[in-house]
Amino acid sequence: MKWKNLQSKMESLVPAGIDLQQELKWIRILLTASFLYSFIFLLALSNAYQGLFIYVAKKKVLMDGAIMPDFVKLLGNSLAGFLITVLSMIGILLYHYLYHFQGSKSIYLMKRLPDRWELWKRCLSLPILAALVSFCIAAVLLIVYFGIYLLITPEICLLPNQWEKIWEAFFKAGRHI
Amino acid sequence: MLEIKNLNKSYIGKQALTQVDLKLEAGEIIGLFGENGAGKSTLMKCILGYLQYQGQILLDGEAVTRKNIARLSFATSEHSFFPNLTAGAHKDFYEMHFPDFREKRFRGLMEFFDLSFQKPLKSFSTGQKNQFEVILALCQGADYILMDEPFAGNDIFNREDFYKVLIGILEPKETVLLSTHLLEEVENFIGRAVLIRHGQIVGDVSMTELEEEGKTLVGYVKETYQYKADRVSRALSDLTDEA
Numbered sequence: 001m002k003w004k005n006l007q008s009k010m011e012s013l014v015p016a017g018i019d020l021q022q023e024l025k026w027i028r029i030l031l032t033a034s035f036l037y038s039f040i041f042l043l044a045l046s047n048a049y050q051g052l053f054i055y056v057a058k059k060k061v062l063m064d065g066a067i068m069p070d071f072v073k074l075l076g077n078s079l080a081g082f083l084i085t086v087l088s089m090i091g092i093l094l095y096h097y098l099y100h101f102q103g104s105k106s107i108y109l110m111k112r113l114p115d116r117w118e119l120w121k122r123c124l125s126l127p128i129l130a131a132l133v134s135f136c137i138a139a140v141l142l143i144v145y146f147g148i149y150l151l152i153t154p155e156i157c158l159l160p161n162q163w164e165k166i167w168e169a170f171f172k173a174g175r176h177i
Numbered sequence: 178m179l180e181i182k183n184l185n186k187s188y189i190g191k192q193a194l195t196q197v198d199l200k201l202e203a204g205e206i207i208g209l210f211g212e213n214g215a216g217k218s219t220l221m222k223c224i225l226g227y228l229q230y231q232g233q234i235l236l237d238g239e240a241v242t243r244k245n246i247a248r249l250s251f252a253t254s255e256h257s258f259f260p261n262l263t264a265g266a267h268k269d270f271y272e273m274h275f276p277d278f279r280e281k282r283f284r285g286l287m288e289f290f291d292l293s294f295q296k297p298l299k300s301f302s303t304g305q306k307n308q309f310e311v312i313l314a315l316c317q318g319a320d321y322i323l324m325d326e327p328f329a330g331n332d333i334f335n336r337e338d339f340y341k342v343l344i345g346i347l348e349p350k351e352t353v354l355l356s357t358h359l360l361e362e363v364e365n366f367i368g369r370a371v372l373i374r375h376g377q378i379v380g381d382v383s384m385t386e387l388e389e390e391g392k393t394l395v396g397y398v399k400e401t402y403q404y405k406a407d408r409v410s411r412a413l414s415d416l417t418d419e420a
Contacts, residue, residue, distance in 0.1 A: 015259075113246075114274060
């Protein structure tokens with residue numbers, strides 16, 4: 001019963017008659033692909049970490065003056081998948097609007113509903129929700145990855161101002177967008 | 178009363194409606210006639226607020242807004258339903274958005290036209306789609322029902338049924354503005370005829386007046402349009418070079 005209620009609630013957030021399951025499937029695929037793609041950070045981190053050491057008589061020894069690259073450098077574009085997911089939601093939004101012209105002009109009905117927001121609620125809700133989820137996952141991964149970075153990097157190898165550099169990179173990317 | 182005052186509408190470089198003045202009293206059934214491109218659909222779309230226009234459209238003295246838009250319904254040959262939804266799901270959708278939805282009338286008409294509640298609309302035939310489009314417009318609970326060539330594609334028996342049903346079910350306060358080319362068919366069903374040509378109202382007559390003058394609707398339309406009955410024979414003789 002609860003599942004049915006949730007489903008009908010979800011259906012009221014997309015254009016009437018649209019294949020919600022299909023859309024959710026594509027969003028899941030995008031998010032999963034973005035998540036898997038983000039693992040390239042772990043790979044880069046692992047390589048950089050290995051580079052801090054040398055092997056002396058089969059023993060792993062920290063190199064003199066070894067420096068771990070900045071977190072943002074290792075992070076690179078590993079979270080780009082989530083940005084692509086957010087951008088592809090613009091496509092879904094457009095599709096939702098144009099859906100009202102497919103096979104009929106249901107746009108006429110939507111435009112004369114007493115609730116002026118119904119059309120926009122149904123066009124925007126799912127893309128915005130998916131974009132928010134994508135953004136949240138990216139933010140959580142950023143924190144987790146930064147935690148892993150701090151945890152495994154020997155303190156002596158850490159460059160200063162890592163947190164500030166993240167913000168700097170964030171604003172720089174924002175300006176580019 | 179739905180009142181249209183000095184309505185003007187132009188598309189890029191083309192005047193679609195010019196100084197249209199029209200009053201639709203409650204309870205009237207009005208036929209809106211004119212050639213293709215005369216401005217019938219544009220007039221309806223202006224009334225519904227789909228198009229920007231100059232002039233005034235008042236519903237009982239108030240501008241048409243979201244507050245009173247539910248008092249207008251619309252059936253169009255382009256169809257305004259959701260093809261992927263079933264008729265039953267449409268009923269739920271309408272009930273959710275239009276508090277005056279006429280559920281009993283809906284069930285009655287669905288049964289009369291033998292339409293399925295369970296099948297998605299896209300699986301309906303063109304005639305059934307038209308029927309359903311009109312059913313929705315009639316059941317929304319609107320006072321003013323605008324129909325833009327709603328029977329295009331329906332067979333004659335089907336259309337006849339619809340006219341009879343319409344006359345039978347309409348309540349005194351319900352007003353119908355019906356745009357169609359089927360003059361002879363609707364002649365006995367409408368109470369008033371409005372003629373539009375090149376975006377202007379060129380005729381507005383009650384059927385009683387026509388009857389008193391001993392004119393038919395087709396005759397009135399031809400007269401108003403200054404239809405030249407001999408134009409076909411003249412064109413043919415020109416084409417065949419007859420003397």
